[in-house]
Amino acid sequence: MAWDARGLVPAIAQEAGTGKLLMLAWMNREALSQTVKTNVAHYWSRSRNKLWRKGERSGHVQRVREIRLDCDSDSILLIVEQVGGIACHTGRERCFYKRLENEHWSVVEPVLKDPDTIYGED
Amino acid sequence: MAWDARGLVPAIAQEAGTGKLLMLAWMNREALSQTVKTNVAHYWSRSRNKLWRKGERSGHVQRVREIRLDCDSDSILLIVEQVGGIACHTGRERCFYKRLENEHWSVVEPVLKDPDTIYGED
Numbered sequence: 515m516a517w518d519a520r521g522l523v524p525a526i527a528q529e530a531g532t533g534k535l536l537m538l539a540w541m542n543r544e545a546l547s548q549t550v551k552t553n554v555a556h557y558w559s560r561s562r563n564k565l566w567r568k569g570e571r572s573g574h575v576q577r578v579r580e581i582r583l584d585c586d587s588d589s590i591l592l593i594v595e596q597v598g599g600i601a602c603h604t605g606r607e608r609c610f611y612k613r614l615e616n617e618h619w620s621v622v623e624p625v626l627k628d629p630d631t632i633y634g635e636d
Numbered sequence: 637m638a639w640d641a642r643g644l645v646p647a648i649a650q651e652a653g654t655g656k657l658l659m660l661a662w663m664n665r666e667a668l669s670q671t672v673k674t675n676v677a678h679y680w681s682r683s684r685n686k687l688w689r690k691g692e693r694s695g696h697v698q699r700v701r702e703i704r705l706d707c708d709s710d711s712i713l714l715i716v717e718q719v720g721g722i723a724c725h726t727g728r729e730r731c732f733y734k735r736l737e738n739e740h741w742s743v744v745e746p747v748l749k750d751p752d753t754i755y756g757e758d
Contacts, residue, residue, distance in 0.1 A: 524646045524660060524711075533655030535704075538646060538711040550736065582657075583741050584731040585724050589646075589660040591732045602707050609706040610713045614672065619705050 516588040517543065522558060525590040527568075527601065529608075530579050536601035537609040539568070541590055553578045555592055572632045574598040605629045638710040639665065644680060647712040649690075649723065651730075652701050658723035659731040661690075663712055675700045677714055694754045696720040727751045 517523060521543065527536040539557035541549070544565055548556040555576035559566040569575030576594035583590060602609045604625060611623035639645060643665065649658040661679035663671070666687055670678040677698035681688040691697030702715035724731045726747060733745035 526648055526657065526660065528657060535648065535650060535657070535713050538648065538706060550739070581736040582732040583734040583736070584660060585726050585728075585733065586731075587734075587741075589731075591657050604707050606707075609708075609711075610704040611707065612705040612709075614703040614705070617672070619709075 515543070515546070515583075516586060518588070522560075523588050523590055525555075525557060525592060527555060527576055527592045527594050527596075530593050530595055534608055535610055536576075536594070536596055536607075539566075546590065549578060549592070550581065555594060569597065572598070572600070572603075574600050574632075576601070600626055600632070603629060603633075605632060637665070637668070637705075638708060640710070644682075645710050645712055647677075647679060647714060649677060649698055649714045649716050649718075652715050652717055656730055657732050658698075658716070658718060658729075661688075668712065671700060671714070672703065677716060691719065694720070694722070694725075696722050696754075698723070722748055722754070725751060725755075727754060 522540045524538055525541040526538050529536055542558040545556040545558045555568045555578055557566045575597045578592050578594050580593035605627040606623050606625055612619040613622045644662045646660055647663040648660050651658055664680040667678040667680045677690045677700055679688045697719045698716035700714050700716050704713040727749040728745050728747055734741040735744045
């Protein structure tokens, strides 16, 4: 593995059934190790600076079916089952919900569940 | 756009027809701008430290059908048609050709074309 200067690599989650790109997050060695051990996606949260079991608050965990590595060994691809059908903290199916249209980013996917309901209001 | 400290964001290319993840590379503002302007994928080469029109040597350009951005505006997704059916510099269909199997990375996709044939031998 070719970890970057921070000890991280980008990790992409793709839905097994639909092939949809759900999200891109980051992994360090521990996140990858925990993912392999538990078959549930773990990332490194750069904002909270801690190991992050995806879905630990929302219940929207990702069951890992397959782990792939690219030619340069510096990017990870997870093929996952997205529990709850919501990967994004905004309550959308996935994080890639903005599309470039006429030089503007348009939101093209709906909120499926109010984040306040997912995470509580505090 | 939330460019990182180097002025970059990760950019993923996904094949329009098959939904396969082809590669992850990096974009700076110029690469994104050229991609939008030409509808052909441009990245920033971190190894060569220059703008890189994907396929400029191999002919394996990526025609861009759609550009997406994620919730945090720090990752790009390109939906592309991969000309020549080869995205990886190793001559494989895509860069994510190593799969974790029994704690080892196994190569699970074939070389479709000898890189020497693609790039010349020098």
